[in-house]
Each structure stands twice: as C-alpha cells, then as structure tokens.
Amino acid sequence: MNEIKALVFDLYGTLYDVHSVAARCETCYPGRGREISAMWRQKQIEYTWLRSLMNDYCDFEKATEDALVYTCRYLKLELEASTQQLLCNEYLQLAPFPEVPAALRRMRTSGLPLAILSNGSRRSIHEVVSSSGLEAEFAHLISVDDVRVFKPHPSVYQLAERTLRLARAQILFVSSNAWDAAGARHYGYPVCWVNRASNCFEELGQQPDLVVDGIDTLARHLNDLQTSQS
Amino acid sequence: MNEIKALVFDLYGTLYDVHSVAARCETCYPGRGREISAMWRQKQIEYTWLRSLMNDYCDFEKATEDALVYTCRYLKLELEASTQQLLCNEYLQLAPFPEVPAALRRMRTSGLPLAILSNGSRRSIHEVVSSSGLEAEFAHLISVDDVRVFKPHPSVYQLAERTLRLARAQILFVSSNAWDAAGARHYGYPVCWVNRASNCFEELGQQPDLVVDGIDTLARHLNDLQTSQS
Numbered sequence: 375m376n377e378i379k380a381l382v383f384d385l386y387g388t389l390y391d392v393h394s395v396a397a398r399c400e401t402c403y404p405g406r407g408r409e410i411s412a413m414w415r416q417k418q419i420e421y422t423w424l425r426s427l428m429n430d431y432c433d434f435e436k437a438t439e440d441a442l443v444y445t446c447r448y449l450k451l452e453l454e455a456s457t458q459q460l461l462c463n464e465y466l467q468l469a470p471f472p473e474v475p476a477a478l479r480r481m482r483t484s485g486l487p488l489a490i491l492s493n494g495s496r497r498s499i500h501e502v503v504s505s506s507g508l509e510a511e512f513a514h515l516i517s518v519d520d521v522r523v524f525k526p527h528p529s530v531y532q533l534a535e536r537t538l539r540l541a542r543a544q545i546l547f548v549s550s551n552a553w554d555a556a557g558a559r560h561y562g563y564p565v566c567w568v569n570r571a572s573n574c575f576e577e578l579g580q581q582p583d584l585v586v587d588g589i590d591t592l593a594r595h596l597n598d599l600q601t602s603q604s
Numbered sequence: 605m606n607e608i609k610a611l612v613f614d615l616y617g618t619l620y621d622v623h624s625v626a627a628r629c630e631t632c633y634p635g636r637g638r639e640i641s642a643m644w645r646q647k648q649i650e651y652t653w654l655r656s657l658m659n660d661y662c663d664f665e666k667a668t669e670d671a672l673v674y675t676c677r678y679l680k681l682e683l684e685a686s687t688q689q690l691l692c693n694e695y696l697q698l699a700p701f702p703e704v705p706a707a708l709r710r711m712r713t714s715g716l717p718l719a720i721l722s723n724g725s726r727r728s729i730h731e732v733v734s735s736s737g738l739e740a741e742f743a744h745l746i747s748v749d750d751v752r753v754f755k756p757h758p759s760v761y762q763l764a765e766r767t768l769r770l771a772r773a774q775i776l777f778v779s780s781n782a783w784d785a786a787g788a789r790h791y792g793y794p795v796c797w798v799n800r801a802s803n804c805f806e807e808l809g810q811q812p813d814l815v816v817d818g819i820d821t822l823a824r825h826l827n828d829l830q831t832s833q834s
Binding site: 420421423424425426427428429430432440441443444447448524525526527528553556557560561573574576577578579 | 650651653654655656657658659660662670671673674677678754755756757758783786787790791803804806807808809
C-alpha cells in the first residue's frame, strides 16, 4: 500500500449507485421496483460471466437488456419496447454515491491519477461519467470493450496496468463488488473493498488489502498515509 | 436431431436432484433448510463461473465447500467442521430424479451410448453414480477435472466430442440448467433442455432444440424418432 501511484475504480455499484434504477422500475411497475431491480442486476452480472465463459461476448448494454427481458419473463410482467428503453437508459444516468464527488476531487488534487475500469462499453462509461459532471476527475476511462471479455477475466485487469504504465503493486484497485475485488487481487493488484452495506467478502481464496465503508474513508486513509510518509 | 448417435447428460440438477440436499440442511438448521440450500447452490455455481474466469480453478468439492462457508457467514449461522462435512458429503449421495433410472435403461438398451459430462470431480461423479447403482448405464463419465475449467467454457464441451469420437451434430446434450444448455448449444451440440419446473430459458442468444419435462419424455421422443425411421 505504501507505493500506490494511481487508483483504478470499478464503476457500477462502486462509484455509481445501480440501485437508483430501482426507483425507475418502481414507477413502471408499482410495488415491484425493488424485486425487479435486484433480479435484473443479478442476471446482468451472471450474463457477463456466462458470455465471457462461453466465449460469446456482447457489450454491457446488450447483457443489460437481455437480463431485463429475462427478469420480466420470469416475473411474468409485460415489457413494452418503450419501457425496456426507458429502464435500460437509466443505466446511462446513474447517480454517484453521495460521498464520491468530493472524495475523488480530494484524491486527484493530492496528485494521484484516477481511472475507471468498467464492464461498461466505452459509450456507457462516458455517458455515465459526463452526465454526473465528473469527467475532470479521471485520467483514463477504460472499457472491457477493448478485450471483449468481462471481469474477472485477467485480460480486463491487465488493461489498467497497460494504460497507466505502472507496475501492478503501484495500482490500488477499488471495488464494491467482492467478486471483482477478488479477481483483481488474484491478478496481482493491491485491493480496496468498498463495503458500504456490511456484506461478507466472497470465498474465492482472496482477501482485500483494505476495507472501507465509502470512498471518503479511502481518501482519508490515503491522506494519512501520505502525511505519515512526508 | 435425426443423426443423434449418443447422449451426453449433465449430472447436477439434470439426472440427480441437488435439492435433496435441502432435507439435510433442514436437519442441521431447522426452519432454514430451503433458504440455505438455495443460496448454497447459487453460490456454488457462481464460484465455478468466477474461478473459471479468474483462471484460478479449484475442484467442485472445494467450490461447494467455499459456497457453504459463504452462505453460513452471510446468514449468520455457525458452521461447525462436522456439519460442514456432513452437508458437503450430501453432494456425493444425491438421489436421481424418480424417472431417471428406467428412462436411462430404455435409451441405453435401444443402442444409444450414454455419457455424463459434469462440473464434478472424477471422484464425485463416480461416487454419485455408483451410490445410486447406475454405473452400468454409462459408457463414459467425463469430468471437467481434465481441463481444469468449468462449464460453460468451450473446452468442457469439447471433452465429450473427443471422448465419444463423434461429430458435434451426432451428440445430443441434455441439461436442466438453461445456462449449461445455452453453452452447449453455442458450442455446437443439438441440445435438449429438461425443464421440470416450467422455468424460463436464459436470454443468452441460444435456443434449445428440444424441451422436455423429464428424462422419460426424452426417452419416448427418441423412441418415436427411431420407430419413424425404421
């Protein structure tokens, strides 16, 4: 942790709150919003894993659409084309978690380059980041589109190392998704797991180097580390 | 479907009922059996996908153990070593679905070689099949251990083709797990999806060639096909 020279963040669920999607689901399907969005998110992630394993990549928008179609079929809910588009568009306008903007600014101005490494397509990542006004915080927005496979495949994690031109040990990888944190740790990055909801870490033979309850806590931790070194 | 010369079956959930595990969970944790076994099974499958993607293979027994440990931590249930062993051993003594033994016999005696292609380790597959007395029905028991990656990776499906020395179009792949059926279909096998519980097929860009509600229905279907050809 002492030689960290850059930070690489996961996007969905780490910097941006995917469950803001639940509100829109609730508008379209009153009383079912939480159930739909939870199953949709689970299937979305499953489809990224399965497509990667089957060697049949599609982009994140397609996996997101397919997961919504499945969810509605499973729950026996009608899904009109306009509703499908409305709900999927919600993934392009996610809100950052409340502490994120100030915490990113603090870390960036302290001299650490920040990047995003996400399952999202290039277009999705740019749209989410720019619609939240956080573009200026990031030196790089890195999409799995470049390797056509999703996390936690090693090729994805390798993208960050190559883009930043730093050694693995110099990059702190930050994710709220325990399976993503485990994948990055196995690849060789020091890892910070953002555990906002007091969850359990996955049993995948890996442990995070640091656990925080939000990005602000991470920023304070890094500041303390810098202060103690100077 | 007309040129089928062999049948390859998935094991867990297809020929053998994994939810017989629920009864044992219920004995160990009264009132929680169904909840534990459902989450355990979901995590078990997730861990096979994640380990495969991370390129960090462990055998199916280890993934099963890890998934149980996670489930109990998540549900805040104590898991003693003896309970863990008892529950994991349950996966070695699964019961076949009621219609399976007679249906397998009927298909085998009609001249079709039968095989199992499973995520299980060699030891697990042999133990499950022999403890249920069905060894004589199978020409081959094929484990992912040989390629050290789990379904739906193409290397797994390739194992069946190589072992049976038949072309893909001559092998009917049979699974209850829609994601497994989709993986095999994408690889190039004709696929029969065993849909006992009237579920939805996964949205992975694939469709099964045949859908049945049990192995007996499949046996009848193949018999009708043979009769109409002779």
